[in-house]
Amino acid sequence: MDIDVASVDKALSTTRVVRRRLDLERPVDHQILLDCIDIAEQAPSGGNQGSRRWIIVKDQALKDRLAELYMDAAGQWMIQTSDRIAGTGHPQEKVMKSAAYLAEHLAEVPAIVIPTIIGVHDGSGRPGLFDSIIQSVWSFSVALRARGLGSAWTTANLSRQDEIAELLGIPDGMTQIAMVPVGWTKGTEFKKASRYPARQITYFDGFARTWQSGPSSPERHADGPGAVVEVDIKAKPQDIWPYISDIEFSAQFSEEATGARWVDESQQPGIGSHFVGSNSNSYMGDWEVDCFVSHFQQDHEFGWVTTDREHPGAQWRFEATGIAGATRLRYSVVIGPGPSGLTRAIQEMPEKEPRILSRRISQLMSNMTEVVHGIKTSVENDVATRSRDSD
Numbered sequence: 253m254d255i256d257v258a259s260v261d262k263a264l265s266t267t268r269v270v271r272r273r274l275d276l277e278r279p280v281d282h283q284i285l286l287d288c289i290d291i292a293e294q295a296p297s298g299g300n301q302g303s304r305r306w307i308i309v310k311d312q313a314l315k316d317r318l319a320e321l322y323m324d325a326a327g328q329w330m331i332q333t334s335d336r337i338a339g340t341g342h343p344q345e346k347v348m349k350s351a352a353y354l355a356e357h358l359a360e361v362p363a364i365v366i367p368t369i370i371g372v373h374d375g376s377g378r379p380g381l382f383d384s385i386i387q388s389v390w391s392f393s394v395a396l397r398a399r400g401l402g403s404a405w406t407t408a409n410l411s412r413q414d415e416i417a418e419l420l421g422i423p424d425g426m427t428q429i430a431m432v433p434v435g436w437t438k439g440t441e442f443k444k445a446s447r448y449p450a451r452q453i454t455y456f457d458g459f460a461r462t463w464q465s466g467p468s469s470p471e472r473h474a475d476g477p478g479a480v481v482e483v484d485i486k487a488k489p490q491d492i493w494p495y496i497s498d499i500e501f502s503a504q505f506s507e508e509a510t511g512a513r514w515v516d517e518s519q520q521p522g523i524g525s526h527f528v529g530s531n532s533n534s535y536m537g538d539w540e541v542d543c544f545v546s547h548f549q550q551d552h553e554f555g556w557v558t559t560d561r562e563h564p565g566a567q568w569r570f571e572a573t574g575i576a577g578a579t580r581l582r583y584s585v586v587i588g589p590g591p592s593g594l595t596r597a598i599q600e601m602p603e604k605e606p607r608i609l610s611r612r613i614s615q616l617m618s619n620m621t622e623v624v625h626g627i628k629t630s631v632e633n634d635v636a637t638r639s640r641d642s643d
């Protein structure tokens with residue numbers, strides 16, 4: 253095969269949303285845009301119907317009007333928000349600064365491309381219309397990137413879709429999917445973005461089941477089975493932090509480890525801090541397990557490993573990440589690689605290893621779900637009480 257995988261991967265992984273690095277001075281030829289649209293049209297299309305229609309806007313009066321509509325729809329808000337969070341270290345600070353820049357300079361961008369598709373999302377269940385365009389627009393962006401141009405995927409304009417349709421004469425029955433300002437880029441090096449590694453967000457044969465390697469067939473403890481539960485909480489990460497870093501608090505929602513205490517209470521908790529998780533139930537009797545804090549990033553991340561720092565029986569982690577209007581709480585576990593109660597059960601019944609693992613993961617997932625929902629309820633109650641008190 254004569255595809256240069258490294259180049260393709262590089263283009264795919266460095267196609268960024270470009271705003272501040274668009275060259276506003278250098279014109280963009282129609283032909284290069286048409287070439288990229290030809291590439292983009294190779295994307296799959298439901299029913300193999302060619303229903304995409306592209307509009308290239310270069311006329312200054314039209315760009316001025318599009319920029320006005322964009323400013324009205326969200327640009328003002330982007331500029332105000334960017335000013336408000338500038339210098340605060342807010343996670344959206346950089347992206348807001350860049351978004352505000354685009355809003356201020358949209359009319360100067362050499363070309364604005366508006367991809368549209370014949371059809372509307374009308375619940376008719378007919379595939380292949382609306383859903384056939386996003387993959388194509390992304391191909392367009394990657395094809396531009398490979399040629400030294402940059403693009404910005406914007407949707408804030410969509411709330412003014414009717415006015416844009418009128419401005420450009422787009423008939424009823426068409427859907428605009430985005431608005432893509434395009435220009436040559438200032439410099440051509442772009443970095444990869446920070447994303448979750450595939451292993452953390454890819455599940456095997458069922459939702460939320462992870463594996464650190466493999467999985468082999470049949471599955472083995474040595475493959476590092478794990479699970480993830482996530483919940484969106486209407487609060488800020490710093491509202492959630494006291495709960496996820498409080499070992500006694502989060503333990504109370506789980507059937508598994510209803511008790512937890514720090515071993516050296518005089519110490520500030522941090523990486524390496526030692527606590528003991530405990531429980532008493534009919535199935536395991538009384539038990540205690542040593543736990544060591546492995547991740548500790550204020551307001552964001554709290555993790556611990558059980559039994560042995562170097563060779564843990566299990567690895568647990570809470571992560572709180574700000575998203576629009578909420579915080580996503582992610583609670584994950586990886587079993588092993590060290591020994592635990594589970595490995596004893598597997599030693600006794602080695603032929604049942606996959607089943608033992610699968611059952612254990614199901615059990616953990618239901619406990620973890622209780623924990624994140626318990627935290628969500630407490631945090632959201634807290635926030636509501638605080639806002640009532642401040643009224």
Ligand SMILES: Cc1cc2nc3c(=O)[nH]c(=O)nc-3n(C[C@H](O)[C@H](O)[C@H](O)COP(=O)(O)O)c2cc1C
Pocket residue numbers: 267268269270347350351354404405406407408409445
């Ligand atoms: C569906 C979607 C809609 C977006 N809408 C806008 C927008 O209206 N304005 C804007 O400046 N950026 C918009 N973006 C860009 C994002 O805010 C963000 O900058 C981008 O995903 C991160 O860029 P990167 O992946 O290159 O780091 C949008 C992105 C997506 C995927």
